Amino acid sequence: MAHRRVDMPWSHTNPCPSPAPRPCLNIKALNDQEKRAALQAEFLANLAPPAPNDNPATTDTLSVRWRTVSEVLLNTARSVLGTIKRKNRDWFDEQAEDIHQLLEEKKRAHQSVLTNPNARTRENLAELRSRVQRETRKMQNEWWTKLAGEIQGYADVGDQQQFYNALTMAYGPQSNSFCPTRSADGSTLITEKSEILGRWAEHYEDLLNRSNPTDPTFLNNLPDLPAMQELDTIPSHQEVHLAVNSLKNNKATGPDSIPAEILKYGAVSNIAKQQIDPADGVWLSYRLDGNLFNIRRLQAKTRVTEEAIHELQYADDTAIISSSHMGLQHTINAVTNAYTRSGFAININKTEVLSMHEHPREPVEFTINQQPLKNVQEFTYLGSVLTTPVT
DSSP states (O other): OEEEOOOOOOOOOOOSOOOOOOOEEOGGGGGSHHHHHHHHHHHHHHOOOOOOOOSOOOHHHHHHHHHHHHHHHHHHHHHHHOEEOOOOOOHHHHTHHHHHHHHHHHHHHHHHHHHSOSHHHHHHHHHHHHHHHHHHHHHHHHHHHHHHHHHHHHHHHTOHHHHHHHHHHHHOOOOOOOOOEEOTTSSSEEOSHHHHHHHHHHHHHHHHSOOOOOOHHHHHTSOOOOOOGGGGSOOOHHHHHHHHHTSOSSOOOOTTOOOHHHIIIIIHHHHHHHHOOGGGSOOOOOOOOTTSSOHHHHHSSOOOOOOOOOEEEETTEEEEOOSSHHHHHHHHHHHHHHHHHTTOOOOGGGEEEOOOBSSOOOOOOOEETTEEOEEOSEEEETTEEEESBOO
């Protein structure tokens, strides 16, 4: 398996000021059927149908219409569902009553020392001070242990939303900070905001404007496909409805601040009721095609589909896979030739070879343009660690 990586001058810089936090809608209220019905009724009452217009819809008119609709959706959802205020969890606040009781006892002991200073009152105060420190430390440790178990439980069941919510509530919001960026030669760290922006501009200017030679015949081998004129047409109501229903719940909102749940639970159906006239359609009686289900396939003992994978590509990472050394070298040569013809250059220093065997074997040398590649015992691809011994 051959693998290549591309490094970039990464930094966590956020040059743009963060907007003011937007109020978070109480989406969990949609689990209540009465709340959901009330929201749908308000949508139906507040969403007025557009005025009749024989002119064809344009991008500008649709944008204006959507701004109006989105404001109605957001305001209606706020009034019906309400908003919630995120609160960070803290061990001290959650056990404030017990801590307050301990502090009151220590305070009374301190007052006793002030009014009647003697060995007994001083000893009692010292004991209470030690007890307060001991008990609060125990409360803190137990609170973090319980929270860790709660977060681990979310991770075990795959509830990513509650997992990250618990982390955010425990550690609080993360403040944006400027991280330094390396210069082009990597010798210095850039810390100034304007210089960081200039460095990123310089990086992409160099990355996107490299003059790699391209084989002219390569373009002739590309298929000449017709233009897809249907992409210029405005999506139908059915296409919009299917697209909205395919949205996942519990995701961050877009620039309009409207969660997917608001669109899915009532908004789209109510808009469609006012925009679509069922009489405009053509009613058809039909039955299922006999080829929809393959009876022989359903009756088969196994329905596993096997495919031979030769290449995996994700972003700027490419992994070439083969079951033999000769096959891998042949694929490397073919990929290198295709990349060279299209004007790409493979970084030899970032290309690694991993041979996976059940029993240890001597590494085999692979080359790109007569240059040997580095054999490694393990490397990470998309978060998974691959090693030479197959276990």
